[in-house]
Amino acid sequence: MVRLRDIWQALYPYAVFRTGKAVYLTFDDGPIPEVTPQVLEILERYRVKATFFMVGENIDKHPEVFRMVQKGGHAVGNHTYNHLKGWSTSFRDYMDNVAKWENTFNRQPIVNRQSSNHQFFRPPYGKATWRQRRALVQRGYRLIYWDVLTRDYDASVSAADIMATIRRDTRPGSIINFHDSLKSAERTLAVLPQAIEWLQAQGYELTLIN
Numbered sequence: 001m002v003r004l005r006d007i008w009q010a011l012y013p014y015a016v017f018r019t020g021k022a023v024y025l026t027f028d029d030g031p032i033p034e035v036t037p038q039v040l041e042i043l044e045r046y047r048v049k050a051t052f053f054m055v056g057e058n059i060d061k062h063p064e065v066f067r068m069v070q071k072g073g074h075a076v077g078n079h080t081y082n083h084l085k086g087w088s089t090s091f092r093d094y095m096d097n098v099a100k101w102e103n104t105f106n107r108q109p110i111v112n113r114q115s116s117n118h119q120f121f122r123p124p125y126g127k128a129t130w131r132q133r134r135a136l137v138q139r140g141y142r143l144i145y146w147d148v149l150t151r152d153y154d155a156s157v158s159a160a161d162i163m164a165t166i167r168r169d170t171r172p173g174s175i176i177n178f179h180d181s182l183k184s185a186e187r188t189l190a191v192l193p194q195a196i197e198w199l200q201a202q203g204y205e206l207t208l209i210n
Contacts (some may be wrong), residue, residue: 021172022205025050025196026146027188028079028122030180031058031065038189039180040072046196048206050074051144052180053122056081056101063108070111075208077120077144078102086128094132098139120144120209144209146177152184152191159190166195170202175209 025043030036031054043050052069054076059066069076081100084093098121105118121141128136133143148169151157166176176195178188199206 022207023170023172023199024175024209025178025206026053026077026122026144026175026209027051027178027180028053028124029055029058029083029184031062031069032180032182033062033065034182035180035185035188036062036065037068038185039178039192040068040074042189042192042196043074044072046193046200046206048196049208050206051077051120051209053077053079053120053144055079055083056097056104057083059101059104059108066108067111073112075120076105076118077122078105078118078141079122080124083124085125086123086132091129091131091135094128095135098136144175146175148174148176150176150178150187150191152187153179153181155183157187159187159194162187162191163194163198167198170199170204172204 025048027036027039027050030052036052049072052074054066056078066076078098078101080094081097081104084097086094089097119140119142121136122144123132126145128143136143148166150162150165152162170176178184178192180188196206
């Protein structure tokens with residue numbers, strides 16, 4: 001059977017949808033003080049590392065939360081400065097926004113070397129044009145998508161629905177997409193401990209993307 005994620009991988013040859021034998025937790029759209037510290041507490045409780053795809057504007061607004069992510073030994077990736085949708089943004093504006101994120105990141109003090117290695121990029125909404133993707137790769141980025149979408153940002157999706165998705169779709173190498181945003185907070189914080197416990201019970205190592 002041909003899986004949808006395999007079709008997307010063929011259409012997006014520059015992108016990573018699944019990698020290795022572990023499972024990788026990722027969080028989009030932070031850092032924000034209302035949600036990110038609680039996510040970090042859960043990760044610390046279970047001794048799990050994750051990758052945070054941050055919006056540059058939020059780094060500027062909440063540098064103390066950005067430093068908390070670094071101190072926890074987690075990885076940081078570029079999610080553009082203003083959470084731009086590539087399909088409706090000109091090439092130049094998009095790449096300028098990517099560069100603005102880099103400038104913001106580089107102004108922050110380095111707390112640990114893992115978080116200073118920010119070669120990962122995730123397009124907001126998963127949407128970037130072929131030209132944008134190629135330019136990002138030429139800029140030195142690895143484009144990290146996902147193959148397990150929790151839809152934690154959708155108020156019509158319950159915690160039980162999210163767990164069902166994780167149980168159904170996760171396999172070795174899966175990249176699981178969560179959000180540390182206000183919109184997703186209730187569902188993310190409710191599901192994350194359940195998800196980690198289930199994944200660990202299945203024997204998965206939850207670690208950083210390499």
